[in-house]
Amino acid sequence: MARWDPGTQERLIKAALELYAEHGYDHVTVTQIAERAGITRRSYFRYFPDKREVLFAGSEQLPVALHEAILKAETAPPLATVLAAFGSVGTRLTSRLPHAVERRAVINASAELQEREGAKHAAVTTAIRDALEQRGTEPGRARLVAQVATLVFRNAFDQWLDEDRQPDFAVCLRSAAASLCTVTNEWGEDDD
Structure with a gap:
């Protein structure tokens, strides 16, 4: 070669x-x-x-891309800003992942790789939090929004893989965000 x-x-x-x-x-x-x-x-x-x-080739680019997208976003509530950034960055990301299903299976079978995957998600959460704080979001709220948005992204990504990458990633992201709204609305309901 x-x-x-x-x-x-x-x-x-x-x-x-x-x-x-x-x-x-x-x-x-x-x-x-x-x-x-x-x-x-x-x-x-x-x-x-x-x-x-x-x-994990290229995974270091995701936090940077999200940070930049959040800083460049129009003025909007923090969660909406982050989800819009995930939508644009995630769509680009998923178009470049030909082995995503196989990769997930390997990671899920190894505690060591799951730990590395967790570190990757922690870096994403930190990048989001930092970008939101730079935009003026109060630190505690920025941290919570970053954590929630990362969970929404992970659920959207899993849905995209589970459905054999057929729906557009943005569709999966909207679905995961809608599920979050349903779950948070249930918190305030009475069980009577």
Whole structure:
């Protein structure tokens, strides 16, 4: 393979997902991934620092993109602002995830990967909170909105995957937000 083959990163992701599905995350080595992708172990580390990060390629871009989208948004209530940002950023994100279903299955089968996924979501929540505070939202409210919006996003993303990525992500996001409204409205109802 050429040293700078532009398809190498995608081949590594595909190879890792195949091997993780066949043998389980814990039983796969970097060497096996590299060999299946047609490169050397040493070359693997030009693309990813370890076997875990092959599943999280590009995830560091999501918090940055959300932060920027929130800061650029029109004036609106904080939750509406964040959900609109998730709508635009999420639609771009989902258009670039050809292996999302397989990736989720691998992550769900590994406590280590679930922890890494949680760290990714925490970074998203922090980026949202910081952007809202920069827009003038009171810190306690910014934190709550960030946490709630991240949960809505996660539910929308899961729905999008569960429905085989057929509905547009924005449809799933609206559905998850509507479910949130239903749940919060139930809190004030009497059980009589």
